[in-house]
Amino acid sequence: MLEKTFYKMMLSKSFPFPVKVTYWDGKSEVYGNGEPDVEIVFNEKIPVTEITKNASLALGEGYMDKKIEIKGDEKAVQKIIMGAYQSADSFMRASKFRKFLPKQKHTEKQSEADVQSHYDIGNDFYKMWLDPTLTYSCAYFEDDNQNDLEEAQIAKVHHILNKLHPQKGKTLLDIGCGWGTLMLTAAKEYGLKVTGVTLSEEQFELVQKKIYDEGLEDVATVKLEDYRELGNEQWDYVTSVGMFEHVGSENLSEYFSDVYKYLKPNGVALIHGITRQQGGATNAWINKYIFPGGYIPGLPEIVTDIVENNLQITDMEMLRRHYQRTLEIWDKNFNNVRDQIQEKMGERFTRMWDLYLQACAASFESGNIDVVQYLLTKGPSGENLPMTRKYMLNK
Structure with a gap:
């Protein structure tokens, strides 16, 4: 229950357009005003600890492993990610979701x-x-x-x-x-x-x-x-x-x-x-x-x-x-x-x-x-x- 509350908090303000989200329990919610033309489907829940540690890594791996599906037209993924960057409250931009990466080597x-x-x-x-x-x-x-x-x-x-x-x-x-x-x-x-x-x-x-x-x-x-x-x-x-x-x-x-x-x-x-x-x-x-x-x-x-x-x-x-x-x-x-x-x-x-x-x-x-x-x-x-x-x- 707490995980779903976190997901709702994360997703409800992450896009400047309406988005349908279907959770791992089969229940769906629409965030934003209007009829959504894209849908995020969580086939499995991704642990909150993984998302808070590094959202882009956790969600990217989730998509690769089919834990997440994005439905819509051929640019549905692009639209979702573009929207996440445009929204000031998005998990892609919020400081509470950012962590320092290990120092890179360029020898x-x-x-x-x-x-x-x-x-x-x-x-x-x-x-x-x-x-x-x-x-x-x-x-x-x-x-x-x-x-x-x-x-x-x-x-x-x-x-x-x-x-x-x-x-x-x-x-x-x-x-x-x-x-x-x-x-x-x-x-x-x-x-x-x-x-x-x-x-x-x-x-x-x-x-x-x-x-x-x-x-x-x-x-x-x-x-x-x-x-x-x-x-x-x-x-x-x-x-x-x-x-x-x-x-x-x-x-x-x-x-x-x-x-x-x-x-x-x-x-x-x-x-x-x-x-x-x-x-x-x-x-x-x-x-x-x-x-x-x-x-x-x-x-x-x-x-x-x-x-x-x-x-x-x-x-x-x-x-x-x-x-x-x-x-x-x-x-x-x-x-x-x-x-x-x-x-x-x-x-x-x-x-x-x-x-x-x-x-x-x-x-x-x-x-x-x-x-x-x-x-x-x-x-x-x-x-x-x-x-x-x-x-x-x-x-």
Whole structure:
């Protein structure tokens, strides 16, 4: 009885829209005014002690294990999580439900293990639901109604490279190069000599194969190496997409120090990453199951680390809505092949990954997290770049 009272207290003020909740005893209640279009079903009760210890972890595991079901349209999970972030009284925001997480480690060895635990699930898995470019970061939609993900991912690559105002024959380092789309586009279409670095063996092998298959050995190199171990070589341009979320709060300053070190004088960097405008944060469920060691830096933290490492900010662009749409398309693609994924990876993994994609989409939709492109210079801001942003839109 006391547990149900706790659940009612937790859920009654957690959403800015009506929600039907069906409890483990079969009884249902509607919280909020109006007719609900989503329903939370507790097939089993989750102990109060687990929820108060860490709500996101307890409820995330509950969903993975089918102790919790969320019914409604295809975005029902996203809507519930987005609503929980929007409500000031939600269990996702209330301080009484927050606990400090264990201190994370971001040694080179631990970083390698963390990256491989996520990205080395298998290229075949990612090929099932990413676009053909195998780009696993926020796309850039040039039109409000655009929904072609491959087109938007290619547009993102050009948007990043155009911001650098690159000159043919110069050099580019891509820190955390993924499956190589950005670095190889820079080599083939912008005439740059490129180096990519990754800790993922699967990514490294695929990029290396692309380089050989496309005859780019003279202009493209990929390294299976920690970015901190690149020595004293310098490049004209540095890009890094979706990378600094993995380095940890304690290593952010070192990360930007390395960006500075790897840039030639008056070099230009484009750093693209998830950022919280409300301050840095972690999530216990995502850290345990999706991105071990993950940390989303706060905007003031990022800006401080940039300027304290002698880099200057030339431009910043927020792409929150672009990442929301990217994730929604990913989740739709994922669910279009859900049966195949479940056969290959199991039901618990499939529910986990679907939850992850919808939860991230909800976080961007609610404004809980953002994604920002930082255009930086090693030297006075805007040095050797055009006076206005018009050049960034060149095709």
